[in-house]
Amino acid sequence: MTTKYAGFIGLGNIGRPMAQHLSDSDFPLMVFDSFPEAMASLVEAGAKAASNAAEIAQNCNYIGLCVRDDNDVNDLLYGDQGILENSSAGTLIAIHSTVTQASLLRWASDAAAKDIHLIDAPMTGGANGAEAGTLCYMVGGESTQIEQCRAYLNTSAAKIIHAGNLGAGIALKLCNNLITYSQFTAMSEATRLAEACGLSAEVLREVGKENGVINEQMYMFISNRNALAANGDQATIDKYMGPMGLLGEKDLNCALTTAADLQLSLPATEVIRDMINDVFIAKA
Structure with missing residues (x-):
């Protein structure tokens, strides 16, 4: 057989x-x-x-x-x-x-x-x-x-x-990804504001961990990205983080295309899609 x-x-x-x-x-x-x-x-x-x-x-x-x-x-x-x-x-x-x-x-x-x-x-x-x-x-x-x-x-x-x-699994995945990339974007901008005000990412994490606003995935993303930014040049950041940013852009495009097929507008997602690559390579 x-x-x-x-x-x-x-x-x-x-x-x-x-x-x-x-x-x-x-x-x-x-x-x-x-x-x-x-x-x-x-x-x-x-x-x-x-x-x-x-x-x-x-x-x-x-x-x-x-x-x-x-x-x-x-x-x-x-x-x-x-x-x-x-x-x-x-x-x-x-x-x-x-x-x-x-x-x-x-x-x-x-x-x-x-x-x-x-x-x-x-x-x-x-x-x-x-x-x-x-x-x-x-x-x-x-x-x-x-x-x-x-x-x-x-x-x-x-x-x-x-x-x-059929189709419910990918719909759930697209929604989950939308939340994830929104969190990364918010964490990136909050960290930039905190540091501009003389605060550290660590103290931001301490508060966010206490009230549940910042999860470990968000913190590890910003820590790893910022460590690369501190220890390497832009080419190094682009090499390691750039592919993930492009993947995020692709995933958010899938969500936006699916929403458009359902005649649903997701304006905030469009903004995040347009900037997610810069978020990953520490330019936003």
Whole structure:
């Protein structure tokens, strides 16, 4: 009998440890990444490397996608070498990427036409949570499909929240990201004001921790960013913090696009989207 693998595509700083947890939990694992070197450690641990998305689709009954954006997911799903064209009926695809809700619903509809199941399963917890296996998944889809993927998600999860119907998981993720980036922006500007008034970030944290306004994630963000700013030049800050700022801009664009599709205006989010990259690289 041919072995059916758990498949995983997208082995960045979050996807790689997610895939590693699958492997450590004794799921036969097949992986693919556009950068072959990203697969090396997983192959050494026993995973099988695929040459493209089609090979993943042909050999896996569960596929997790953890790539950057809507375009990356589109490229993997469609075409002669795409997942939808090469998967067997009944295959379950979990989209971990932060994307627009409209894209997610379109992918799921196209998958369903081929009797392929696609759910949204974004997560929060970042690279540290992925390494520790303490991610919080926000999933959308039918209960039967959520239960089918639960064993796979549990390998890297502290909590799995079934947010509701298809698209509810990514909606929850977009809302969570909006709050997170708003907090980072507020923390950045509050710290600038405090320091201009002769106060330290530490005393601001002391008050914020006491009244619950400042959480540890906000404080660590500003501490790490300011430490880089104090000890390095702008090129160093851009190198380490710039990619996160661009990711924030992309994520907030997803939220704004989804809101526009629902005829909802989010003016404050537009402002934060326009400045979030500068917040990360200590220019705002």
